[in-house]
Amino acid sequence: MNKWSFPLVLLIAPALVMAGGAPTNSGSVPAEVTEGRQIYEQYCAACHGWQGEGAADWNKPDEKGEMPPPPHDETGHTWRHSDAMLFRMIAEGWRHPFNKTDRLTMPAFEDILTDQEIQSVINYLKTLWTEDQRRYQQNESQE
DSSP states (O other): OOOHHHHHHHHHHHHHHTTTTTHHHHHHSSHHHHHHHHHHHHTTTHHHHSSSSSOOTTTTTOSSSSSOOOOOSSTTGGGGOOHHHHHHHHHHHHHTTTOOSSSBBOOOOOTTTOOOHHHHHHHHHHTTOOHHHHHHHHHHOOO
């Protein structure tokens, strides 16, 4: 082991732990965000990605003519929607207006999650955005 290996491990290990989905230090992350992340991982990550990266080719219709699940991180457009709109999409489900099918491509969760749990997921999603995106979304939510 050379003289740079140990300091490098100290710098990289925390990032790898966070990327791997290990629990964060509960003292540094609000409980609502931690709860939101757990709910996201249980109900959303299978479609929207474990890091919010969305499905491959999310902006192009699939073979059924449906838009794949979009990313919720800074590369997507989730941050452009108000809290009320995000809440409605999660609670009532969503059918992309350009889909060629009539089915909800995102299922409704109002019978599975409480209002508080849905809000916790929204609060978690906000941690995936840039500061500028959070400011934009906050303004959208106030209008």
